[in-house]
Amino acid sequence: MLELNDVAVARGGITVLEGVSFHLAAGNALILRGENGIGKTTLLRAIAGLQPTVNGTIQAPEESIAFASHADGIKAQLTVRENLEFWAEVYGNASSDVDAAIQAMNLMELTDRPAAQMSAGQKRRLGLGRLLVTARLIWVLDEPTVSLDRASVALFSDVVRAHLAGGGAALIATHIDLGIEAETLDLTPFKAKADVTADTFDGDYW
Numbered sequence: 001m002l003e004l005n006d007v008a009v010a011r012g013g014i015t016v017l018e019g020v021s022f023h024l025a026a027g028n029a030l031i032l033r034g035e036n037g038i039g040k041t042t043l044l045r046a047i048a049g050l051q052p053t054v055n056g057t058i059q060a061p062e063e064s065i066a067f068a069s070h071a072d073g074i075k076a077q078l079t080v081r082e083n084l085e086f087w088a089e090v091y092g093n094a095s096s097d098v099d100a101a102i103q104a105m106n107l108m109e110l111t112d113r114p115a116a117q118m119s120a121g122q123k124r125r126l127g128l129g130r131l132l133v134t135a136r137l138i139w140v141l142d143e144p145t146v147s148l149d150r151a152s153v154a155l156f157s158d159v160v161r162a163h164l165a166g167g168g169a170a171l172i173a174t175h176i177d178l179g180i181e182a183e184t185l186d187l188t189p190f191k192a193k194a195d196v197t198a199d200t201f202d203g204d205y206w
């Protein structure tokens, strides 16, 4: 479903990871690990198509990836329900079950609350609920549990498990144990030898 072959990625004009290859099949999750700054976010951004690679290939079916990053993609003035309806439409999936997403992320009591008036953890839950209305098969998640309390982490893990059981896949950069059956890829061995890739530097991707 998602295939990386000899991928190298750069941030700020410096290659951070090189030689990354893996295959993620339907129904599976892969956990990315590695010290702060090793390049997990950079790799996920490249996989999500938000920045180019320096080397290698990334293959996935067209329009199959939903990316949830630190910036949750939430519209502050819209309510929880309006945010989810907005994203369903953006992903061409206006008929998707917004109520199911609200239930899954325990947002029932917040449906009419503007996102601007929600706590960090509540916003995070909304950002993760967004994944459910995209109907995308491959979830690419960057530290999805930041700001979540223990109950919400469990809720989120359940949502990921259900996604996998339904034939989806998930690539997750996280420092915590999500309790999801998954393979782990430690990126430490793929840390690039210090080498400025000035010829591939693109200032737009700082």
Ligand SMILES: Nc1ncnc2c1ncn2[C@@H]1O[C@H](COP(=O)(O)OP(=O)(O)OP(=O)(O)O)[C@@H](O)[C@H]1O
Binding pocket: 011, 012, 016, 034, 035, 036, 037, 038, 039, 040, 041, 042, 043, 206
């Ligand atoms: N905007 C930027 N401009 C230049 N360099 C950056 C920028 N953002 C991050 N970097 C550098 O790129 C490298 C990879 O950062 P990245 O955010 O991908 O790491 P990470 O593994 O996700 O880290 P963390 O676990 O702290 O989230 C780091 O060494 C970081 O200092």
